[in-house]
Amino acid sequence: TQLLEQSPQFLSIQEGENLTVYCNSSSVFSSLQWYRQEPGEGPVLLVTVVTGGEVKKLKRLTFQFGDARKDSSLHITAAQPGDTGLYLCADVGGTASKLTFGTGTRLQVTL
Amino acid sequence: DAGVIQSPRHEVTEMGQEVTLRCKPISGHNSLFWYRQTMMRGLELLIYFNNNVPIDDSGMPEDRFSAKMPNASFSTLKIQPSEPRDSAVYFCASSSVTLRGGYTFGSGTRLTVV
Numbered sequence: 288t289q290l291l292e293q294s295p296q297f298l299s300i301q302e303g304e305n306l307t308v309y310c311n312s313s314s315v316f317s318s319l320q321w322y323r324q325e326p327g328e329g330p331v332l333l334v335t336v337v338t339g340g341e342v343k344k345l346k347r348l349t350f351q352f353g354d355a356r357k358d359s360s361l362h363i364t365a366a367q368p369g370d371t372g373l374y375l376c377a378d379v380g381g382t383a384s385k386l387t388f389g390t391g392t393r394l395q396v397t398l
Numbered sequence: 399d400a401g402v403i404q405s406p407r408h409e410v411t412e413m414g415q416e417v418t419l420r421c422k423p424i425s426g427h428n429s430l431f432w433y434r435q436t437m438m439r440g441l442e443l444l445i446y447f448n449n450n451v452p453i454d455d456s457g458m459p460e461d462r463f464s465a466k467m468p469n470a471s472f473s474t475l476k477i478q479p480s481e482p483r484d485s486a487v488y489f490c491a492s493s494s495v496t497l498r499g500g501y502t503f504g505s506g507t508r509l510t511v512v
Contacts, residue, residue: 320500329402329489329503330441375441377500385431385454386501388441 291376291389299395304366308392310359310376317379319359320386321350324373335379366396404490404504411511416478419507422471423492431501432465432475433489441489447473448495480511 290313300306310319318337322330334343336352336359343350347370349362363370373393377386403422411417423430431446445455450467458465462481467473477484487508491501 322500328505329491330501331503332500335498335500385429385443385446390440 291378291387293374293376293389293392295392296390297393297395299397300366302367302396302398304396305362305364306366306394307360307362308374308394310361310389312357312378314357316352316356316359319352319356320377320379321359321361322375322377322388324375326372330373330375363394366394368396368398370394371396402490402492402502402504404488404507406507407505408508409510411480411509413481413511414479415511416476417480417484417509417511419475419488419490419509421473421475421490421504423473423490424502425471427492427494427502428470429493429495430467430473431491431493432473433491435487435489435506444475477509480509482511485510 292311294309298306318335320335321333323333324330334345334350336343336350339352339354339356341352347364351360359376371394373391375391376389380387402424405420428449432444434442434444442457444457445465446453447467450470463477465475487506489503489506491503493501
């Protein structure tokens with residue numbers, strides 16, 4: 288069974304700071320998706336990365352996929368209170384038509 | 399598209415009562431997933447359907463839980479009888495079989511069993 292570990296579990300920072308959260312797998316990802324879940328809502332897809340070494344940018348968010356496709360990172364520049372939420376990585380697994388979600392990083396950005 | 403629609407948003411019930419959660423997936427999506435989320439255990443997959451057929455129900459915690467998908471536009475998750483430990487947020491999500499577009503989640507049903 289694949290295990291997706293995310294770190295840190297919790298992160299509390301002030302507006303304007305930069306941060307990086309990580310997602311590590313016990314096996315190679317088929318492809319990887321990142322989701323953000325705001326309080327009281329369901330997770331929303333941010334990005335899909337497929338190729339080892341791939342980097343994708345979404346405004347102040349930068350997503351990186353490890354060369355060996357066993358890890359990924361999400362970097363947020365100049366965090367804002369609107370970035371507050373639970374960040375989840377998910378493996379788009381092989382032949383199974385379902386996602387395996389990571390343990391999540393809960394981010395709090397304060398003024 | 400209105401997205402994945404779940405009802406009710408909140409449900410408070412007494413232990414032993416039957417609870418039915420409802421979900422309308424996005425039109426054209428042929429996979430539907432039911433998840434449970436708690437602080438302790440995170441997101442847990444309960445069951446998923448492809449083309450209205452249950453594919454994997456290994457996450458359903460007990461026989462008290464059952465799910466149906468009678469057609470492509472409707473699914474239910476039923477708990478009978480409910481217990482306090484069933485208190486959680488239950489999410490429904492839908493996707494295409496390829497998962498290229500990821501999951502689209504509903505806003506969830508917050509269930510409290512007292």
